[in-house]
Amino acid sequence: MANQKQSSRKSRIEKHAKKKKENFILNILIGVVFILVIIVGANILLNNDTKATVNENQSEQKATEKENADDKADKNESKESSESEDTEADSSSEPTDENANATEDEKTEDEKTEDVTEDQESEEDEEENEIIYGQSEDPNVDQVMINQNWKPIGTVQTGDHISSYDKGTTDREEMExxxxxxxxxxxxxxxxxxxxxxGKPNENVVGTISNKDKSQIYRVYMDWVDGQGWKPTKVEKLKSIDR
Structure with a gap:
């Protein structure tokens, strides 16, 4: 009986030890599996983060490249536009042969006009410089003026000239x-x-005139020149109107 009890006890101890060993192994395996799960999960997460980072970097790089390309295109377009504007400006600023000729003709006409004006002014200055001033014994005469450059004023009359002093006649108008x-x-x-x-019919014709406010009063002496009209010979500046 004693041997049987010892044998049964030994058998239980062995079973218990075997079960404990199995539980230990099982726990180890569970730990290994858990560790593997953690490792796999971590790798998956790291791979996802890496892919996201790579995709983000690629997107940023593409955006930068596109922006640079757009800037380059804008600069090229701006440069071409500027060159086009410069070309148009050069074209508009450079006169064509026709415009140049027209400008040259206008310049020539202006120069001619200036020359004529200068000649007229020169003649007027010359005439003014040729005026001889003198005095008269007539107490009503303030000053006597004679200009050797006075010329006949021209005429529309033809044939033998006969002086006419009537107002409204051609001869009277030319005298005025x-x-x-x-x-x-x-x-x-x-x-x-x-x-x-x-005096004589066509010589020493005399006219007394004034401006309308009577501030300038003159006595004018004139001679007739055949085919050329009346020519002033002397002017007397008067102090008062005498008829």
């Missing part, structure tokens, strides 16, 4: 133009106080 020429008082601003023969 001659008095305007000698005194500077325009016909529109002129009052003719008297005009008549001072």
């Amino acid at each position: 133009k001659a008095m305007e020429y000698a005194t500077g008082v325009s016909v529109d601003n002129m009052i003719v106080w008297w005009v008549g023969n001072g």
Whole structure:
């Protein structure tokens, strides 16, 4: 009986030890599996993060490359536009042969006009410089003026000339133009106080005139030149109107 009890006890101890060993092995295996699960999960997470980072970097790189390409295209377009504008400006600033000729013709005409104006001014200055001033024994005469450069004023009359002093006649109108020429008082601003023969029919014709406000009073002497009209010979500046 004792041997049987010892044998049964030994058998239980062995079973218990075997079961304990199996549990230990099983726990080890479970730990290994858990560790493997952790390792695999970590690798998956790391791979996902790496892919995300790579994708993000690639996206940023593509965006940068696109932006650089757009900037380069804009610069090229701006450069081409600038060159086009410069070309147009050069084209517009460079005159064509036709425009150059027109400009040259205009310049020539302007120069001609300036030359004519200068000649006229020169003639006027010369005439003014040729005026001889003198005095008169007539107490009403303030000053006597004679200009050797006075010329006949021209005429539309033909044939034998006969002096006419009547207002409205061609001869009278030409006399008034001659008095305007000698005194500077325009016909529109002129009052003719008297005009008549001072001697021979076509010589020493005398006219007394003034401007309309009577601040300038003159006595003008004129001679007729056949085919050329009346020519002033002397002007007397008067102190007061005498007829």
